[in-house]
Amino acid sequence: MAGPAEVAPLIRFDQVTKRFPGVVALQDISFSIAAGECHALVGENGAGKSTLGKILAGIHRVSGGTLRINGTRVDFKSPLDASRAGISMVHQELAFCPNLSIAENLFLGRLPHVGPWVNRRLIRERTFKLLQAVGLDADPGLLIEHLSTAQEQMVQIAAAVGLGARIVIMDEPTSSLSHRESERLFEMVGRLKQQGVTLIYVSHRLEEIFRICDRITVLRDGRYIRTLPIHSTNSDEVVQLMIGRPVGEYYPDCVHQPAGEELLRVEGLTAPGRFEQVSFAVRAGEIVGLAGLVGAGRSEVARAIFGVDSFTQGQIFLRNRKTVIDSPRHAIQQGVGYLPEDRKRQGLVLGMNCRENLSLPRLARMQRWGFIQYHQERELVQSYFDALRIRAADMEMVIEGLSGGNQQKIAMAKWLALRCRVLILDEPTRGVDVGAKSEIHNLIDRLAGDGHGILLISSELPEVLCMSTRILVLTEGRLVGELSRQEANQEKLMQMMAGVKNRSNG
Numbered sequence: 001m002a003g004p005a006e007v008a009p010l011i012r013f014d015q016v017t018k019r020f021p022g023v024v025a026l027q028d029i030s031f032s033i034a035a036g037e038c039h040a041l042v043g044e045n046g047a048g049k050s051t052l053g054k055i056l057a058g059i060h061r062v063s064g065g066t067l068r069i070n071g072t073r074v075d076f077k078s079p080l081d082a083s084r085a086g087i088s089m090v091h092q093e094l095a096f097c098p099n100l101s102i103a104e105n106l107f108l109g110r111l112p113h114v115g116p117w118v119n120r121r122l123i124r125e126r127t128f129k130l131l132q133a134v135g136l137d138a139d140p141g142l143l144i145e146h147l148s149t150a151q152e153q154m155v156q157i158a159a160a161v162g163l164g165a166r167i168v169i170m171d172e173p174t175s176s177l178s179h180r181e182s183e184r185l186f187e188m189v190g191r192l193k194q195q196g197v198t199l200i201y202v203s204h205r206l207e208e209i210f211r212i213c214d215r216i217t218v219l220r221d222g223r224y225i226r227t228l229p230i231h232s233t234n235s236d237e238v239v240q241l242m243i244g245r246p247v248g249e250y251y252p253d254c255v256h257q258p259a260g261e262e263l264l265r266v267e268g269l270t271a272p273g274r275f276e277q278v279s280f281a282v283r284a285g286e287i288v289g290l291a292g293l294v295g296a297g298r299s300e301v302a303r304a305i306f307g308v309d310s311f312t313q314g315q316i317f318l319r320n321r322k323t324v325i326d327s328p329r330h331a332i333q334q335g336v337g338y339l340p341e342d343r344k345r346q347g348l349v350l351g352m353n354c355r356e357n358l359s360l361p362r363l364a365r366m367q368r369w370g371f372i373q374y375h376q377e378r379e380l381v382q383s384y385f386d387a388l389r390i391r392a393a394d395m396e397m398v399i400e401g402l403s404g405g406n407q408q409k410i411a412m413a414k415w416l417a418l419r420c421r422v423l424i425l426d427e428p429t430r431g432v433d434v435g436a437k438s439e440i441h442n443l444i445d446r447l448a449g450d451g452h453g454i455l456l457i458s459s460e461l462p463e464v465l466c467m468s469t470r471i472l473v474l475t476e477g478r479l480v481g482e483l484s485r486q487e488a489n490q491e492k493l494m495q496m497m498a499g500v501k502n503r504s505n506g
Helices: 049-056 079-084 102-106 120-133 149-161 179-194 206-212 235-243 298-305 328-333 343-347 354-366 374-387 404-418 434-449 461-467 490-497
Strands: 009-020 023-034 038-042 064-069 072-074 087-090 167-171 198-202 215-220 223-229 262-271 275-283 287-291 313-318 321-323 336-339 422-426 453-457 470-475 478-484
Touching: 009 049, 009 198, 023 049, 023 064, 023 198, 023 215, 038 049, 038 206, 049 087, 049 167, 049 198, 079 087, 087 149, 102 120, 102 149, 120 149, 149 167, 149 179, 179 198, 179 206, 198 206, 206 235, 215 235, 223 235, 235 434, 262 298, 262 453, 275 298, 275 313, 275 453, 275 470, 275 478, 287 298, 287 434, 287 461, 287 490, 298 336, 298 422, 298 453, 328 336, 336 404, 343 404, 354 374, 354 404, 374 404, 404 422, 404 434, 434 453, 434 461, 453 461, 461 490, 470 490, 478 490
Parallel strands: 023 223, 038 198, 038 215, 087 167, 167 198, 287 453, 287 470, 336 422, 422 453
Antiparallel strands: 009 023, 009 064, 064 072, 215 223, 262 275, 262 313, 313 321, 470 478
């Protein structure tokens, strides 16, 4: 039985090819998308999903082939052309002007006027309605730089869906959203479909795709593999189509070994307005999960331990010795590493190449007589390129040109290469495909098995439950409980995170 796209295709990719210097990102892609459907695009990092979306959104132009909308051939020369055709995109990488307000960002380039003056009252009213639509309670006049990553993502979604677009491309829209915020997004997707909006949904989270999408198209290495109705396939088949082999969920070996010496302990850590009286320990060989809703203080605690942010009370102990960490440099010198949540602003130097980013924290250990040992550096970088299957033209490629998932792999690899005894990982697999996620989990497990202590922060509850030796729960900046691996499940975690059921110790 023919699918809806064969009956009335709204969007048709016909032999679409896209080349970048040294890289063929897409090769002869042909498939169609029906009007009013939610169509999933899946594939490993570097498969071409985001590139295809950017072609439709007018960011990239095709190198070959044709794109048709409602049967008419189009060749968008800019995002403005696509916007005029009723197409908008929610980008994986956030791209706002941080020194402007939410309202100014949403209406940038099309500010309403009364005569020669900007109508700020109207901008605030329209912004407030857009934010209400996505369930974000924020002042329209608040500067973007004061928002969390999750709040920025919600603002971007508001901008894309609230401006009357008939085709919306969503590239990893839930990558930084909490469970509650993701639920609001799914409800919005349902409403948009009822209104006849066509959605292209790019995500590594297959459970989301099977929940909200109608059909799924698989890309691999820049080539079209297959399009399937969602009701006639399953996650195992999709994963095999994506990577050419089955991948099972990774279960760490470190959970079966006894914990070793205490590597990190914090006592009474307090920063008013961010977190209060946080106390816990991480021992050698442990992967300690830190769970909580967005805004609970997880990243804030991590940044304080690593010396990025200050705290007013509390103490930090490394291997049972009280220490003062007043800067990231000091933390690194004492064997503490930190993978931040926001790779673009905090985890990478986008203007440098892959080799320079990956080796950056380790340079002091690879120099002799003041000169970097280039061959040693290249061997180190190549080993992690191979281990994490990083896809780039070569290690000299500027990192800004990589896909979001490959950027995340390099941000992760530079801390793995440093081999810190204590490693704080904030959303280590955000935007990473299922194959690479399994490899990163394997690497984390190997580090724990080698005697490192891991503090794992993740918004993906299955990841926390699968990987953690034990799980700490933060709610509104306070540590409300701890669950062993054996007693933890998703329902208990959600209750504790939401403050519905605070677990008492003992």
